Amino acid sequence: MAEQVRAIRTRKTILSAAAKIFEERGYQAATISEILTTAGVTKGALYFHFQSKEDLAQGVLAEQDQQLSVPPRASKMQEIVDVVMLHAHRLQTDPMVRAGVRLSMDQLAQGLDRSGPFLRWGEVGLELLQRAQAQGELLPHVVPSETADVIVGSFAGIQSMSQAICEYQDLVGRVSALMRHVLPSVVIPSVLAALDLSEHRGAAVYAEAMENLAAAREAAPAGAA
Amino acid sequence: MAEQVRAIRTRKTILSAAAKIFEERGYQAATISEILTTAGVTKGALYFHFQSKEDLAQGVLAEQDQQLSVPPRASKMQEIVDVVMLHAHRLQTDPMVRAGVRLSMDQLAQGLDRSGPFLRWGEVGLELLQRAQAQGELLPHVVPSETADVIVGSFAGIQSMSQAICEYQDLVGRVSALMRHVLPSVVIPSVLAALDLSEHRGAAVYAEAMENLAAAREAAPAGAA
Structure with missing residues (x-):
């Protein structure tokens, strides 16, 4: 269980780093090695969670989806x-x-x-x-x-x-x-x-x-x- | 007069090249030397019309302004x-x-x-x-x-x-x-x-x-x- 919690935390660290680099450099210019440096994780850890730069971007894109949901309303x-x-x-x-x-x-x-x-x-x-x-x-x-x-x-x-x-x-x-x-x-x-x-x-x-x-x-x- | 026409044409050529490069590479990554190569003009010609990359981008931005105007309507x-x-x-x-x-x-x-x-x-x-x-x-x-x-x-x-x-x-x-x-x-x-x-x-x-x-x-x- 502790391992799973750690994996979730690592994934989040990588996504935060990717978000930062994409924002600073643009998608086009951003590189995986910059994201690695900012995240401070190993290459193996990154590739365990994400296969490519596009995969990282899709991960960041997905974060804007409803994590926090609006309670149902009558209207x-x-x-x-x-x-x-x-x-x-x-x-x-x-x-x-x-x-x-x-x-x-x-x-x-x-x-x-x-x-x-x-x-x-x-x-x-x-x-x-x-x-x-x-x-x-x-x-x-x-x-x-x-x-x-x-x-x-x-x-x-x-x-x-x-x-x-x-x-x-x-x-x-x-x-x-x-x-x-x-x-x-x-x-x-x-x-x-x-x-x-x-x-x-x-x-x-x-x-x-x-x-x-x-x-x-x-x-x-x-x-x- | 012919000189003025030529200057207007050169400015347009440079702006078209800048538009193309900004679209391909993004503003951040685009360089003036790429724009020069695509436009096929001299450095002097470019700097006569535009002082900097930002100046070029502002030129492209301004092109979407009304060159073509809508005829006045009663409504x-x-x-x-x-x-x-x-x-x-x-x-x-x-x-x-x-x-x-x-x-x-x-x-x-x-x-x-x-x-x-x-x-x-x-x-x-x-x-x-x-x-x-x-x-x-x-x-x-x-x-x-x-x-x-x-x-x-x-x-x-x-x-x-x-x-x-x-x-x-x-x-x-x-x-x-x-x-x-x-x-x-x-x-x-x-x-x-x-x-x-x-x-x-x-x-x-x-x-x-x-x-x-x-x-x-x-x-x-x-x-x-």
Whole structure:
């Protein structure tokens, strides 16, 4: 068991180093030997976890996926808002999430398939929008797959703009504005009126998700991690 | 006069070479000597036009600005749609516009101020939205600067998503979807009903702008270019 814990820790150390190097040098220019030096692990340890530079990048990209989950909400549209605002909050505060997002936005990274995060986030959005539709939250003309893609694509650009202009300082405000612009075209008025789209929502959901995570860990039998 | 024409042509050759190298290698890794080799010009010629790598990148970034202008429209909201759809069309078809957009989305390009295009596009949007507001096209709660930023940021991400997934093949469809999601929250219903938001709009506006440009060149006195 101790060995397994160590392996997980080593994997994390390598990913953090890779995130740092990709962010500093770009995907194209980064080398495995730089990542090795920064991680301070052996070549054998690195290749045990990751086969190639692309594999390392995919590992960093995957870290932005939902590790922290939003508790289920009665309104599936509030749940989408919470997923989006939580991601904005994590992007402002977590270097690993930031590195993953930057890599997936690196239009110059040739040979790296960057479509993964767009497609995965699109699926998360699609599933929630379909559930919202099934319970009558959406206006009749809405096509869930189209709306999911608009939200995912727009979010990607708004974070990039916020990073370019002020290193993410205004990110949650900009994402709240996006929600206020898109959702009135999607959600029925009575649902819309009950949504919390404020820019403080992400931090509140983060605190809630962290509490739930701690409670779940406490409840799990020892050693199950 | 012939000398001036030659200088303009040389500048263009250098910028095309710079666009190509930045796209292939990324801003960080690109070198001036690679750009020199690709352009096939002398060092002196290059430094006459551009002082540094950043200067070259700013030149490429500036190329995505309106060289081709949308004819004025009675509805300023249709004019915004036309600017956006024309840009989407040019991004699909013009390598120089593509290089500029990619550079401005290169979150790994350290030491390059990428905020310029976001801010310039934001100003174009803001001015048109303010004029739309003055002539009563907008819903009463709309804050033009906020809406301009939502449109510019969202567009940036949607083009990146389209490039990552299918090299821009579905770009105009995605941008049309963005317009259909955002504008109902911004525009009064009677204006909204009259807008052309179709995905073919960009190509049509491009043809119109090219015709106008040709007519203007014909009308100008010889040598005035």
